[in-house]
Amino acid sequence: MSSSSPALRPVKTEQGAFVHTDADRRLAAEHWLLSAHPQPGYARVQWQTDxxxxLPLGTLFSAVRIPGRLVQAVAASTKPxxxxxxxxEVLDRGPVICDLRGPRYYALVPASVPRTWHQAANDWRVADVDCLxxxxxxxxxxxxxxxxxxGTTTYWSVPMPVAGVLCSPLKVARLIAAGAHRLFEEEAPA
Incomplete structure (x- = not known):
């Protein structure tokens, strides 16, 4: 679609402010995500067919893989x-992908997290958390x-709100700590 398409132009409100439509934000987020791939056009076709x-991690974004049992402990639920x-709520609308086969949750974080949170990432391994x-x-x-x-195995547990908006590493760390604490309490002898 071209930028002159009505669906992609900002809409002027009665107060005179310009806002972008959901379709506009989604398209920008798609472009941003697919730009992580060395061949964005090929990636788009693959996305549409499969x-x-x-997508390779570590350039635009990285991911923290959190086992479902930790997330379920925080939510006190197994209902998706x-x-x-x-x-x-806990990640302040930061994007999260759910792989139902674990289940496993992937919090999208800034690309620098595996380097800058190296010690925390090492500590998280005992809880089966991995920083990718x-x-x-x-x-x-x-x-x-x-x-x-x-029929689907993955979905956006928390959809990406706009291009480039990622989870706060501190909020992800707090989620992991809360889940580990609750699991420890559940497993501790009474």
Whole structure:
């Protein structure tokens, strides 16, 4: 679509402010995510045909892989819709991908996190948390896959609100700590 398309132009409100439509923000987020791939055009085609594309981590963003049991402990639930709501709140709308096969959650964080949070990442390994950066790839679902559906294995537990907005590493660290604490309490002898 060209920038002259009506769906992509900012809309002027009655108060005179310009706002961007959801379609505009989604398209910008798609472009941003796909620009991590060495061949963005190929990645877009793969996304459209397979619903998921493997994107390299460590350039635009990295990911913290959190086991489902930690997230479920924080949410005090195993229901996806309840977990998604808790993640949305706790991570302040930071984008999270859910892989239902674990389940595992991937909080998208700044590319520098594997380097700058190196010690924390090492400490997290005892809780089966891994910080993924350069040399790793992540299966990223299409942005319209925002809830679990029959036949899908990954979806956006918390959709990317706009291009370049990522999870705060501190909020991710707090989520991990809270989940580990709750699991420890559950497993501790009475």
């Amino acid at each position: 619903d998921v594309v493997l 819709e309840e977990i998604d709501a808790i993640l949305n 950066g350069r040399g790793a790839y992540l299966g990223v679902p299409r942005l319209d896959a925002a809830q679990p559906t029959s």
